[in-house]
Amino acid sequence: MTVPIILDIEASGFGSGSYPIEIGFSGRHGEGWCSLIRPEAEWTHWDLDAARVHGIPREVLIERGNSVQFVAEQLNFFLGGRTVYTDGWGQDYVWLANLFESAQIVQKFTLADLYEIIDDDQLPDWEATKQQIIQELRVARHRASSDARVLQLTWLRTYDEAKKQTV
Template identity: 85%
Template sequence: MTVPIIIDFEASGFGQGSYPIEVGFSGRHGEGWCSLIRPEDDWLHWNLDAARVHGIPREILVERGNTVQFVAEQLNFFLGGRTVYTDGWGQDYVWMAKLFDAAEITPKFKLVDLFEIINDDQLPNWDATKEQIIKELCVARHRASSDARVLQLTWLRTYDEARKLSA
């Protein structure tokens, strides 16, 4: 079994006009990486409901966020040649594309829907396991790298439980 690399994006909102504001991943050995993303000059959309969920003020992104070029280069450095999974493929793919398009860089990794590697035996315990892991890790904020780690641990634990039941 290969532990899946999980990536997550936080965004300025949901839907048209939104853009990535943070990206994080959890690697095969649990190592994490995360970066705030400085908005491009024409990235103006800002949804207050989304901001309440992730707790990142736009001012912090402008002051402390990394450029789209830096973030795209770092993602390619760490993830190049690998398959990376997300639980929000439809949205995360759009935000990833927006990031890489703005950086004028091509992604060197493949983004795939996490549900392609979740088998039917994992599903019955998925939500309860995820909630248990959130409690164990004391995750208080909805942020990219912690969300990625929670998903990775949920996949691992439900995979192990499903294997034990089928043995």
């Protein structure tokens, strides 16, 4: 079994016109990486409901966010040649494409839907396990790297439990 690399993206909103504001992943050994993203000049959409969920003020992104070029280069450095999974493939795919297009850099890894590698045996306990892990890790904020780690640990724990039941 290979531990999946999980990526998560926080965005300026939930629909069209939104853009990535934070991206993070949890690697195969549980190592994490995360970066705030400074909005491009044409990225003006800002949804207050989304801001309440992730708790990142736009001003913080402008002051402390990294450029789209830096973030894209770092992602390619760490993830190049690999398949990376996300639980929000439809949205995350668009946001990631937006990031790389704005950076004018070719993405060197594949983004895939996490549900492609979740077995039917894992599904019944998925949500309860996820909530238990959130409590164990004392995750207080909805942020990219911690969300990625929660999903990775949920996959691992439900995978292990499903395999125990089939033996």
